[in-house]
Amino acid sequence: EHVQEKIDYVYKVVVIGDSAVGKTQLLSRFTKNEFCFDSKSTIGVEFQTRTVTINNKVIKAQIWDTAGQERYRAVTSAYYRGALGAMLVYDITKRPTFDHVAKWVEELRAHADNSIVIMLIGNKADLVYQRAVPTEDAVEFAEDQGLYFSETSALSGDNVDTAFLRLLEEINGVI
Ligand code: GDP
Ligand code: MG
Numbered sequence: 001e002h003v004q005e006k007i008d009y010v011y012k013v014v015v016i017g018d019s020a021v022g023k024t025q026l027l028s029r030f031t032k033n034e035f036c037f038d039s040k041s042t043i044g045v046e047f048q049t050r051t052v053t054i055n056n057k058v059i060k061a062q063i064w065d066t067a068g069q070e071r072y073r074a075v076t077s078a079y080y081r082g083a084l085g086a087m088l089v090y091d092i093t094k095r096p097t098f099d100h101v102a103k104w105v106e107e108l109r110a111h112a113d114n115s116i117v118i119m120l121i122g123n124k125a126d127l128v129y130q131r132a133v134p135t136e137d138a139v140e141f142a143e144d145q146g147l148y149f150s151e152t153s154a155l156s157g158d159n160v161d162t163a164f165l166r167l168l169e170e171i172n173g174v175i
Pocket of ligand 2: 068
């Protein structure tokens with residue numbers, strides 16, 4: 001029998017970063033524990049949700065996905081409106097996607113709330129032999145910019161829950 005849960009808070013989280021870094025797959029791993037091998041670039045759904053309990057509060061994470069606008073640097077300010085957290089994703093096998101992270105931070109500083117909690121994510125950590133971004137480079141950048149950081153694999157699921165839950169806990173701490 002389904003028991004209606006009482007939701008204490010809804011946290012909007014946006015997922016951003018270059019095209020093809022694995023944003024949509026990270027979101028589907030966290031919300032449905034799924035990975036889709038033949039995913040198309042657009043899924044046509046604005047956000048997915050997952051409800052978690054943090055500090056005895058029932059929190060509905062409402063996680064927004066782009067519909068491919070990042071390809072044209074056309075993510076609108078409406079996308080960022082009301083966001084309490086951001087997952088800023090790059091691909092550890094594609095150096096340019098890491099080099100563009102600074103641009104995405106600027107984008108967040110320009111369009112999102114000042115208090116937004118940002119988690120830098122190096123995704124595709126399962127592709128160890130194709131690594132192009134050393135972990136230390138990302139750690140240094142994250143410390144410099146005041147971001148949280150984790151490496152994940154949406155494919156294996158490694159660290160995905162941990163990273164999202166960490167972000168939600170940090171949001172819970174600033175509210
Ligand atoms: P998006 O454009 O950032 O939303 O990227 P997608 O989620 O559509 O993923 C882009 C491509 O990377 C797809 O072919 C995925 O199957 C693949 N991919 C996503 N995450 C991972 C991962 O953790 N490991 C590996 N090996 N491939 C991944
Ligand atoms: Mg996508």
